[in-house]
Amino acid sequence: NAGVTQTPKFQVLKTGQSMTLQCAQDMNHNSMYWYRQDPGMGLRLIYYSASEGTTDKGEVPNGYNVSRLNKREFSLRLESAAPSQTSVYFCASSETLGVTTQYFGPGTRLTVL
Amino acid sequence: KNEVEQSPQNLTAQEGEFITINCSYSVGISALHWLQQHPGGGIVSLFMLSSGKKKHGRLIATINIQEKHSSLHITASHPRDSAVYICAVRWGSGNQFYFGTGTSLTVIP
Numbered sequence: 001n002a003g004v005t006q007t008p009k010f011q012v013l014k015t016g017q018s019m020t021l022q023c024a025q026d027m028n029h030n031s032m033y034w035y036r037q038d039p040g041m042g043l044r045l046i047y048y049s050a051s052e053g054t055t056d057k058g059e060v061p062n063g064y065n066v067s068r069l070n071k072r073e074f075s076l077r078l079e080s081a082a083p084s085q086t087s088v089y090f091c092a093s094s095e096t097l098g099v100t101t102q103y104f105g106p107g108t109r110l111t112v113l
Numbered sequence: 114k115n116e117v118e119q120s121p122q123n124l125t126a127q128e129g130e131f132i133t134i135n136c137s138y139s140v141g142i143s144a145l146h147w148l149q150q151h152p153g154g155g156i157v158s159l160f161m162l163s164s165g166k167k168k169h170g171r172l173i174a175t176i177n178i179q180e181k182h183s184s185l186h187i188t189a190s191h192p193r194d195s196a197v198y199i200c201a202v203r204w205g206s207g208n209q210f211y212f213g214t215g216t217s218l219t220v221i222p
Binding site: 107 | 117143144146148154155156157158161163199201203208209210211212213214215
């Protein structure tokens, strides 16, 4: 099992460009999450998907959109990137939305110039 | 504002020492999660707790619901334990976890 995979690992964008971060899990998990991690701050939830076909905003959703393509895949889109979106992005999955362990992907380091 | 605070922020220990990392939170929670972030950036779940104590190998996690406090202990520390340890809590019936800023641990041989 690969667990949770993310692509790309690194990306540099110019302000105003768009891009999609891809995430896939092979653990048959129902719930998936997108987090960002900034220096000096804890991980913050951007969006989550409790199950296939549903998505909900987390703590910091502005400037992002998500798609739960199927049970395996959950993508994060930046429509018009801003320097404030420079961060490390982590995707995670868990069996359910309840009190279950979350499994994290390796992260995507994004720089917006 | 609901908060999660970890202490210490940074910790250096000699190999073999007993280590304690603390997590305090401001209101009642339904679950607490301890995670380890490796120097390369990867994040691994260590424990999920709602009460009591859990042990896995040299790691022990405890939670005191009344005092709103959890501790992560590492016995017989080893340089490979060097990492950032992160505490996250879920408030009440909420759907998401809120994360502390982490404790950076360095174990010196």
